[in-house]
Amino acid sequence: xxxxxxxxxxxxxxFIEGSKRCSVENCRCDETIVIDDLFELYAHLxxxxxxxxxxxxxxxxxxxxxxxxxxxxxxEMESKKWGEHIEVHPYDTIYSTKIDNELIPxxxxxxxxVTHAKQFLIYTFAWIRIIDNHVGKLIDxxxxxxxDKFPIETKKGLxxxxxxxGISAYVQEKTKKYLTDPNYYSLRKQIDSVFLIPYKDLTYExxxxxxxxxxWRKWVEFLENVGELKVAFVPGNITSxxxxxxxxxxGGADRKLFTINGVKSKMHNENIVKQxxxxxxxxxxxxxxxxxxxxxxxQKTIIEKAKLSEEMPLVFPGSFHETxxxxxxxxxxxxxxxxxxxxxFGDNPTSIFKMNKFEFPPSxxxxxELLDFQNSTxxxxxxxxxxxxxxxxxxxxLLAILICIDYLIPEIQEILVNYNVSIVxxxxxxxxxxxxxxxxxxxxxxxINSTTTLLCNNPAGLYLGNHTETVVAYFPxxxxxxxxxxxxxxxxxxxxxx
Ligand SMILES: [Zn+2]
Numbered sequence: 001x002x003x004x005x006x007x008x009x010x011x012x013x014x015f016i017e018g019s020k021r022c023s024v025e026n027c028r029c030d031e032t033i034v035i036d037d038l039f040e041l042y043a044h045l046x047x048x049x050x051x052x053x054x055x056x057x058x059x060x061x062x063x064x065x066x067x068x069x070x071x072x073x074x075x076e077m078e079s080k081k082w083g084e085h086i087e088v089h090p091y092d093t094i095y096s097t098k099i100d101n102e103l104i105p106x107x108x109x110x111x112x113x114v115t116h117a118k119q120f121l122i123y124t125f126a127w128i129r130i131i132d133n134h135v136g137k138l139i140d141x142x143x144x145x146x147x148d149k150f151p152i153e154t155k156k157g158l159x160x161x162x163x164x165x166g167i168s169a170y171v172q173e174k175t176k177k178y179l180t181d182p183n184y185y186s187l188r189k190q191i192d193s194v195f196l197i198p199y200k201d202l203t204y205e206x207x208x209x210x211x212x213x214x215x216w217r218k219w220v221e222f223l224e225n226v227g228e229l230k231v232a233f234v235p236g237n238i239t240s241x242x243x244x245x246x247x248x249x250x251g252g253a254d255r256k257l258f259t260i261n262g263v264k265s266k267m268h269n270e271n272i273v274k275q276x277x278x279x280x281x282x283x284x285x286x287x288x289x290x291x292x293x294x295x296x297x298x299q300k301t302i303i304e305k306a307k308l309s310e311e312m313p314l315v316f317p318g319s320f321h322e323t324x325x326x327x328x329x330x331x332x333x334x335x336x337x338x339x340x341x342x343x344x345f346g347d348n349p350t351s352i353f354k355m356n357k358f359e360f361p362p363s364x365x366x367x368x369e370l371l372d373f374q375n376s377t378x379x380x381x382x383x384x385x386x387x388x389x390x391x392x393x394x395x396x397x398l399l400a401i402l403i404c405i406d407y408l409i410p411e412i413q414e415i416l417v418n419y420n421v422s423i424v425x426x427x428x429x430x431x432x433x434x435x436x437x438x439x440x441x442x443x444x445x446x447x448i449n450s451t452t453t454l455l456c457n458n459p460a461g462l463y464l465g466n467h468t469e470t471v472v473a474y475f476p477x478x479x480x481x482x483x484x485x486x487x488x489x490x491x492x493x494x495x496x497x498x
Pocket of ligand 1: 010
């Protein structure tokens with residue numbers, strides 16, 4: 001067992017069952033891991049401990065007093081060893097984590113006397129906590145700063161900072177409500193500072209970004225005043241599908257493919273500017289427009305205007321159907337449409353693409369130029385080949401940006417859970433944003449991860465159903481949604497959770 005723990009091929013090790021899986025068949029576990037960085041060592045131990053081993057550990061810890069006593073004694077003993085080690089090799093910043101030739105032999109020698117399976121659990125977890133505590137102190141020294149070293153790519157997965165506080169902590173403080181935590185049995189809940197996301201072959205790539213430094217500093221100020229954070233939702237004035245100019249093509253077998261290439265009202269862009277001005281005059285910190293409401297040209301106008309605001313708001317300027325020629329300068333792609341949004345929160349603009357298509361069922365309410373949809377399902381005619389989920393590191397934790405149905409896709413939800421995403425911004429056009437699938441997704445994320453969801457819905461989508469919500473915000477622990485049917489809503493967090 002102790003050889004396997006330090007085997008360079010080990011993938012899985014079950015201490016209590018006494019079973020292992022190495023990447024080499026019939027591995028004799030003779031070759032010791034070569035690790036030269038503290039974070040690599042941490043990821044190695046973490047990956048072996050997570051899953052069944054941490055569950056066994058917690059189980060023994062709960063019911064066995066001898067186990068608890070042994071755990072305490074071993075943790076203290078190993079902490080002392082670590083203390084002696086760092087007198088010589090201090091690892092005193094998160095950039096000086098290169099380990100020397102002594103740490104792995106030291107660790108191996110500490111495991112030398114271990115004979116019982118339970119002791120393996122205790123020793124392994126002790127070293128995870130010791131390194132986590134040490135790294136945590138280094139992170140705390142730089143609490144206000146954007147730590148560009150993270151996420152750290154290790155052989156075992158990605159290491160991320162376990163950010164605490166933010167909206168979820170604020171709501172808990174205000175509501176005095178606590179949730180039963182379904183993550184209790186995961187290692188992430190047992191450690192303080194850094195958690196591991198194992199690599200998985202997913203259908204979606206993750207684009208990990210950071211706020212620009214000036215925005216980062218602005219948001220750090222709000223950590224002490226979360227309730228004061230002001231969100232402007234700008235659902236806008238499009239109230240029916242009839243207000244769009246449609247391009248409808250045959251999609252075979254009772255299907256019609258559609259793209260939207262404009263809004264008929266000449267006042268549309270003027271209204272957007274008026275509503276944006278209102279949001280900016282009211283010192284909004286987050287401004288969200290919905291799906292299929294703002295052309296790329298207007299998105300750029302919105303961003304330029306918002307840049308002049310002292311509040312330095314995070315702006316999600318809505319999306320529209322745009323052609324590849326408009327989006328890409330060096331255009332190699334075949335001509336196609338995307339549901340596209342351009343966002344600035346970092347040092348460079350970021351493209352957000354919708355990654356799944358919207359479909360709506362036939363209905364006899366479709367008349368005039370929408371007559372085609374009386375007997376045919378409407379399918380959004382966009383390319384979904386840009387399959388990248390954007391996550392932004394903020395002092396409040398990770399923030400995800402999604403367009404409508406992407407929020408409901410199980411694989412995307414899985415990424416949001418694994419990355420412990422704190423805030424999700426959804427730009428949508430849907431018939432029922434506060435019920436059914438959307439409610440299920442919000443409340444699931446809220447319960448599993450204490451995630452806050454801020455959704456801005458295009459009123460045009462309501463044409464499909466009998467609902468009226470243009471704004472929906474889910475706050476974990478609040479117990480009910482914040483909703484509105486207005487076309488501009490500007491509200492502080494403290495008022496939304498009342
Ligand atoms: Zn092995």
